[in-house]
Amino acid sequence: MQPSGRLHLGNYHGALKNWLALQEDYDCFYFIADWHALTTLYEDPHLIKKFSFDVAVDWLASGLDPEKCTLFVQSEIPAHAELHLLLSMIVPVPWLERNPTYKEKQVEVKSVDMSSYGFLGYPVLQTADVVLYKADFVPVGIDQAPHLELSREIVRRFHNLYKKKVFVEPSAKISEIPKLNGVDGRKMSKSYNNAIYLSDSEKEITKKIKGMLTDPKRARRDDPGEPDVCNLFPFHKLYSSEEMQEEIIPACRTAQIGCGDCKLKLVDSMLAGMRPIMEKRREISVNPKEVKEILRAGTEKAGKVAHATLQEVKQCMKI
């Protein structure tokens, strides 16, 4: 996960919740991808350390457990950079140029020049990140699947060139990502200033929900609404009981409930759902030494695995 700021509900429901489930059944390695963050934050690299700490606190508060999974910081393990360099020698540039994210970001991101060599090559670094740990699976959303396909191609090319199977071809573990927009109806994103953060206070969350866009056709209190197109209802699906949802749906469609009351119900459900994370966050953030120690121990464990793989790679390449 890139440390590009505090984590919001989109990050939590889109990735983190899935990671929590996976740590119960798999030997998971989760890392803060601070070198990847440099592809967009290269003008403000000083922010990355702070953001990395924030991400680690959000992870732990959400329930990632260092007893069950390995948590570390990418840049603390130089093997990631070294393998990235070695793999970059065998990756044809057109493979990278056809990456859909590369093309999209060139158009979408206006605030920073994304035409860097580092950004073009980030799928190679991503491949190094995965294959260093001989990962069988990578938990990704469907939009990330092409990146993983590229990693598989790179692995095959390496094995063909050096006639030895060092890596595992990673498979995508695709998780269903609930569609969750920001308070203004656009994709939830830090850059749109429309996100609800795991670290928001109860007051901030209440204010954000009260200001949330609902069904745009419901201009007046007695206009009927439609939960299926309402921006707020997906949050009820995540936080409110089924009984409450079943109560709201017909009441909305017949204008028996107003959006104001519906929002207050969501405030109660969401705060109840988020309180355990908030409380844990408070405990953890006053103890930065413990957070650093968890990352240090995780880095030590991951570093050994990464180093051993890199040695195999070098033997195989005879360098």
Ligand code: SF4
């Ligand atoms: S009543 Fe609730 S579900 Fe219906 S439009 Fe308003 S906020 Fe959305």
